[in-house]
Amino acid sequence: MKVTIDKKSGFCWGVVRTVDIAEQVLNDAKDSGKNTYILGHIIHNPKEISRLEDKGLKTISHSDLEEIAKKDKDANIIIRAHGEPPSTYQKSAELGLKIIDATCPLVTNLQNRVRKYYELGYQIIIFGKRDHAEVIGLRGVCNDECIIIKSFEEAKQITQFDRKTVFMSQTTMDKQVFHQIKEYLNTKINDMIDLGSLDDKLLGRDTTCRAVTKRKEPLVEFAKSNDVMIFVSGKTSSNGKSLYQSCLEVNPKSYFIEDCNEIDWSWFENAETVGITGATSTPHWYMEKVKEEIERRYNNTN
Numbered sequence: 001m002k003v004t005i006d007k008k009s010g011f012c013w014g015v016v017r018t019v020d021i022a023e024q025v026l027n028d029a030k031d032s033g034k035n036t037y038i039l040g041h042i043i044h045n046p047k048e049i050s051r052l053e054d055k056g057l058k059t060i061s062h063s064d065l066e067e068i069a070k071k072d073k074d075a076n077i078i079i080r081a082h083g084e085p086p087s088t089y090q091k092s093a094e095l096g097l098k099i100i101d102a103t104c105p106l107v108t109n110l111q112n113r114v115r116k117y118y119e120l121g122y123q124i125i126i127f128g129k130r131d132h133a134e135v136i137g138l139r140g141v142c143n144d145e146c147i148i149i150k151s152f153e154e155a156k157q158i159t160q161f162d163r164k165t166v167f168m169s170q171t172t173m174d175k176q177v178f179h180q181i182k183e184y185l186n187t188k189i190n191d192m193i194d195l196g197s198l199d200d201k202l203l204g205r206d207t208t209c210r211a212v213t214k215r216k217e218p219l220v221e222f223a224k225s226n227d228v229m230i231f232v233s234g235k236t237s238s239n240g241k242s243l244y245q246s247c248l249e250v251n252p253k254s255y256f257i258e259d260c261n262e263i264d265w266s267w268f269e270n271a272e273t274v275g276i277t278g279a280t281s282t283p284h285w286y287m288e289k290v291k292e293e294i295e296r297r298y299n300n301t302n
């Protein structure tokens with residue numbers, strides 16, 4: 001049996017950057033004796049979270065900030081790649097806490113765009129998941145005056161089409177669905193916006209992240225070329241769920257796991273080739289571990 005890790009898999013550059021910042025802060029904190037906290041899980045991957053927790057990173061929620069301000073004022077507070085709404089920065093400043101901002105620059109750009117169109121008086125529609133951390137940040141920059149839709153069906157429930165409108169996306173949503181919804185909304189908007197074309201009534205800004213979307217095509221090819229696919233990802237990863245669906249569509253023998261323990265060895269019956277891939281938050285070192293596990297087991301049982 002040949003087991004191969006997808007060459008295009010592993011962290012996206014935004015996650016690499018956030019993890020690098022966290023490791024650097026943790027290293028510096030070793031000498032100063034400061035604690036390092038992160039608001040929410042650093043990424044949607046329990047393996048990487050526990051690796052960084054072993055180095056001293058402590059995951060906290062917003063409700064912990066006041067307590068930290070009382071007892072641990074010199075601590076480092078990291079903001080993760082998903083970003084935060086302005087209220088978090090404001091609260092931290094009021095409490096006198098030191099923020100280290102590791103928001104992915106693409107998310108910061110998206111926040112800036114939402115803020116810009118909000119200030120210009122546009123109706124804002126966002127394709128995303130209302131309670132996803134990134135979307136909470138986007139809602140924050142427009143005072144929560146936006147419409148969030150997570151599917152084509154939800155787009156059909158929008159009734160107000162008499163304002164100039166901008167349509168954007170959470171970075172990890174499906175690009176194709178974004179464009180389907182954009183086309184639909186375009187036919188519904190009554191208020192003409194000067195875009196230089198009479199057909200463009202809606203300002204559609206494709207803000208899906210290329211680090212995710214450009215993965216889909218090679219991933220599909222990789223999934224087609226293997227008998228069995230093991231998709232390794234945290235269960236809460238948005239792009240993990242979506243990329244896994246892309247694998248499953250072309251290879252019904254695609255299996256989603258978060259941990260090696262979830263492998264069912266009957267999946268590999270008659271398989272000659274096994275492909276391993278994952279989300280943009282799946283660490284390479286853990287896919288290596290899955291590979292070793294499969295190879296060890298296969299060799300032991302044959």
Ligand code: SF4
Pocket residue numbers: 012013014015081104105106107171172209210211212280
């Ligand atoms: S998926 Fe894209 S937006 Fe999200 S952290 Fe990675 S590079 Fe940044």
